[in-house]
Amino acid sequence: MSIDELFTKPCPNCHVEMPDGIATCTNCGFDLKQGGVWPPSIDHNVPPSTPPKDWVRITVQVLGGFVLAAILTFFGTILLLIGPLISAIIFFSTRKSSPYFANGILAGLVVGLVGVGACFAMLGKSGL
Ligand SMILES: [Zn+2]
Secondary structure, eight states: OOHHHHTEEEOTTTOOEEETTOSBOTTTOOBGGGTTOOSOOOTTSOOSOOHHHHHHHHHHHHHHHHHHHHHHHHHHHHHTSOHHHHHHHHHHHHTTTOHHHHHHHHHHHHHHHHHHHHHHHHHHHHHO
């Protein structure tokens, strides 16, 4: 090994020995100053999505669907018997476009039906 070989580096792209300190590989044009990273890393970029806002949006959708379906089911069952049907239609029509809202609708539908059942149970007890 000669002294000159101590000051050479293999090009990371074509593995030809290049004098240390030069910016560009004279064999293939590889950018040696970048440390073999090309194109430059974009890891430092902050992801565009912001989790806190997403959670607010999700919570609003779930709660909105829940309250809507609970009210529809509870009062719809007592008054017109179509509340659960409307809630089910909303669930099936929104479960693909806005799944969080649909989950809220489903939860509201279940809770509404439980509430209706509890009301009828109480009416039955008071009737006796
Ligand atoms: Zn090269």
